[in-house]
Amino acid sequence: MDVVIAGAGPVGLMLACELGLAGIRPLVLERRAVARPDSPGMAINATTVELLDRRGLADRVRAGGLEWPQAHFAHLMLDPARLRERHASTVLVPQAHLESCLEARARELGAEIRRGHEVTGVRQDGSGVTVYAGGDELSCRYLVGCDGANSVVRRLAGISFPGVDAPFHGIVAEVDADGELMPYLGAHQYPGGVFTVGPSGPGLLRVSTGEFGVQGWDDEIPATVDEIEASIARLVGHDVRIGTPHWLARWHNVTRHAERYRAGRVFVAGDAAHVHFPLGGQALSTGVEDAVNLGWKLAADLAGRAPAGLLDSYHRERHPVGARACLTTRAQVALMHPLLEVSPLREVISELIGYDDVNEHLVRMAGGLDVTYAADDDRPLVGRRFGAVPLSTPDGVVSLAEVSRAGRGLLLDLSAHTAAGTDPGVLAAVSGWSGRIDVVVASPTTEIPADRLLLRPDGRVAWTGGRGDGVQGLKEALQTWFGDPAA
Ligand SMILES: Cc1cc2nc3c(=O)[nH]c(=O)nc-3n(C[C@H](O)[C@H](O)[C@H](O)COP(=O)(O)OP(=O)(O)OC[C@H]3O[C@@H](n4cnc5c(N)ncnc54)[C@H](O)[C@@H]3O)c2cc1C
Missing domain, CATH: 3.50.50.60 (FAD/NAD(P)-binding domain)
Incomplete structure (x- = not known):
């Protein structure tokens, strides 16, 4: 296997x-x-x-x-x-x-x-x-x-x-979106901790308490409605009924890596x-x-x-x-x-x-939007993600996401101004990686400040090239991320 x-x-x-x-x-x-x-x-x-x-x-x-x-x-x-x-x-x-x-x-x-x-x-x-x-x-x-x-x-x-266990614990429950909870929609800070009520799906609310300085609860002992309602009362200062939950769970503020x-x-x-x-x-x-x-x-x-x-x-x-x-x-x-x-x-x-x-x-x-796997001042896009940028291709407008569905690498050529096709030199350069790399030709877009991009299967930019760049850098990036070209 x-x-x-x-x-x-x-x-x-x-x-x-x-x-x-x-x-x-x-x-x-x-x-x-x-x-x-x-x-x-x-x-x-x-x-x-x-x-x-x-x-x-x-x-x-x-x-x-x-x-x-x-x-x-x-x-x-x-x-x-x-x-x-x-x-x-x-x-x-x-x-x-x-x-x-x-x-x-x-x-x-x-x-x-x-x-x-x-x-x-x-x-x-x-x-x-x-x-x-x-x-x-x-x-x-x-x-x-x-x-x-x-x-x-x-x-x-x-x-x-290794890590740290902070004395901050709570209970979370999912309930139907009605009853006494609606006035509490949002996240509320109290001296003892946090009480949040928010939508968690159609017709559903997520209710969660977090209390600072309390002893951690044993995960093996199932949480109960009485417990979460008592926790809410300690935080808010009065009783709030949550109805009959679909489920309840305990959570702990543990940070470990x-x-x-x-x-x-x-x-x-x-x-x-x-x-x-x-x-x-x-x-x-x-x-x-x-x-x-x-x-x-x-x-x-x-x-x-x-x-x-x-x-x-x-x-x-x-x-x-x-x-x-x-x-x-x-x-x-x-x-x-x-x-x-x-x-x-x-x-x-x-x-x-x-x-x-x-x-x-x-x-x-x-939101994790700032994650990058490389720091290259000359090619700032390298290592970064790309959002669902619309691409104007000979087959119509598609999003970057739509042309990535196969999960392969992707060479995006934005240098071709017509539907005639991509630079034959580029096609020749990637031909050794066919089956590993798809080529998409699209019109230039101001949202992508490069003429050519190589994306890895996880959507991260592996290489970018400008009009004057030859194909050598592209070939090196292909080799770095996709291995040797096929014989
Ligand atoms: C109360 C609470 C609220 C949360 N709210 C959010 C939130 O709003 N947003 C968010 O991003 N994250 C939230 N999280 C965290 C989120 O649930 C986890 O980050 C996520 O579940 C992690 O996914 P996972 O697949 O790594 O692990 P898990 O979801 O824990 O899945 C691990 C799986 O492995 C199985 N397993 C365990 N041991 C073995 C074994 N020895 N052999 C075989 N199978 C095993 C388990 O049964 C389980 O199915 C919350 C967590 C809790 C507890």
Whole structure:
């Protein structure tokens, strides 16, 4: 077997989709016998919505959720509409719906998902990994631990998970959108903590409390309606009834980050690699982007055409992103407590948010829009994502997302002013990578300040070229990311 994925959460399922798209049929081992009934994750941010769009999944996901064209920093409202760059809106979607969309797609693409199979043992040597699960002993070339915050794979691979546990805990519940809760819509800060009520899907509200300085609750003991209502009363100062929840769950403010994302033939992704206070969709989205970063690299390696160091670039690119998500969410929690002391600071930051640059910086940071995998002053687009830019092609106007659905690399040639086709020199340069790179010819657009762009399968810019640039730089970038050309 090529790849075993431990965990059928959103990250494991997204990875299964990415591998499936590249022709690999992974086995996903999931300890739960049935799909999860609750939906702890709710918001997915712009960058993840764009990635889902590139895979043709965004409409399915949106159908079970709501667009939320807003953003916040420590519950101080930001204004994404003031950004200069094009970007998708955050979508509020129950995690269970997202998982069911991803699971259906992963199966369509040939992944096998075995439920009721808990990974309990991992052994690896230079040539492969043996995985023990549900009484089976399975051999694979790579194992990816997408098995959540308490990852067994991470522990058995010897990857440490240092961090801090802050005394800030709470309960979250999903209820029908009626009753006494409507006047509390929004996020409310109190001296004891936070009480939020927000839409989580059509006709549904997410109710959440977070209390500072309380003892952590035991996850094994199910949360109750009485407990969350008592928590609300402690925060708000009077009783608020929430009705009968569809589900309740406890959450803890734990920030931990795996010291490395790879140990030999074992990788970790998602909550198995980083956990932090989930704010603004950063937790789930960071994990889904881990999966999209890793999938095509594993597939290239398994096909025997990965350039040297490609698999290691997963840790190199994603570890700083996980570290930043931990940092920025801790910064937000620090702006919430103790309220009497931080209130003046919150007011000052609210004033600063009035400045376009500050608003833009925080929206981009909280939504993961600022992530880049390279710092090249001469080619500032390299390493960055691209939004759903409309492209005028000989076949009509299409979005960048629409031409990315195959999950291959993409050479976007914007230098051809007519529908006649692209520069024959460029076509000759990429011909050795056919099957790995699609070529799209489009009219120039002011939104893309380059004549030619090479995009990786995860949508990141690998190379940009101007009119005067020859094809040598392009060939080098192709070799760096896609390996040697075919003979
Ligand atoms: C109360 C709460 C609210 C949240 N709200 C948000 C939010 O609004 N936005 C957001 O972005 N994030 C939110 N999060 C975080 C979000 O839910 C997680 O980031 C996300 O679920 C991580 O996905 P994952 O696939 O990495 O891990 P998980 O979703 O934890 O999935 C891991 C899977 O692995 C399985 N598993 C575990 N151990 C094994 C094993 N040994 N063998 C086989 N299978 C195993 C588990 O059963 C599970 O299905 C919230 C979390 C909580 C708890």
